[in-house]
Amino acid sequence: MRFAGRITEWHDEKGYGFITPNGGGDRVFVHVRAISRAGPRPGPGLQLTYQVERDGRGRMNAVSARPAGRDKPAARGGRSPKGVLALACLAMLVAATAWLGMPALVPAGYAAMSAITFIAYAIDKRAAQAGHRRTPESTLHLMALAGGWPGAMAAQHWLRHKSVKASFLVVYRTTVLLNLGALAAWIFEHRA
Template structure:
């Protein structure tokens, strides 16, 4: 072997680092992931309809969720693009906060449609915790608003 020539292991490591990010993509998410996302959307739709029927949800709640979802989807799309091109990424904390603030339906759409952040188990655990927290806060807020309306009547 020539002096200074790279060894086979070094050549493979160098080639792996130079491979495009898309070529190093993770395995697809488990088959249950789409069902869980659509199931959460169905549960929220039922909770929203129930809250609307029993407590009278303020009219701005649905447009606020839609706007937050669009912003969250856009943040996931920009992060996906940055990941593919090897640029600076959006912090996971920011993506989770956007979801917690009501953008989680858009995050689910981005995870399913863009296949982004759909296979990282640690992120998904925290994400689903923020979804549950958001739905719980939504229901608690609706109940408080209903009690306040009854008390003032």
């Protein structure tokens, strides 16, 4: 059975909040993973339809939530500018190898680090869902800085992991800029 309600409290950095059912009743916990990617970013006032499940402690949690007025859930993991951008960056590195005369090891290194980083995100997401020990955020940032940022970008999109917490995303974007700056400096140095 689907219910309808409105988000009345939202913690964007942590990716969760609470829904107050239309017509009253107890608030229901909702995590960003339970909300369809289609539609506006979750926040206070967003109207949702959702199903309810009890967790291991008997608390009510919203699942299969989507913005009110959407008849069908959106397909998860579809292409978006962020997911496609990650693949496009790797393709540009391959093209730059031929055009700028970069060694083939450069795009190969980015591809390898991206694959490793994507896997690290997947392992961390699984650990988070199971309540096990997590991969430190600093480790994920170092992997991105070392050239795995396209894989991190793809994981944030397709796995929906580490894609909401604002403080994490600020550091992640900084690692991308630092990595690209170092790559540009290296290219400039070797072309001169």
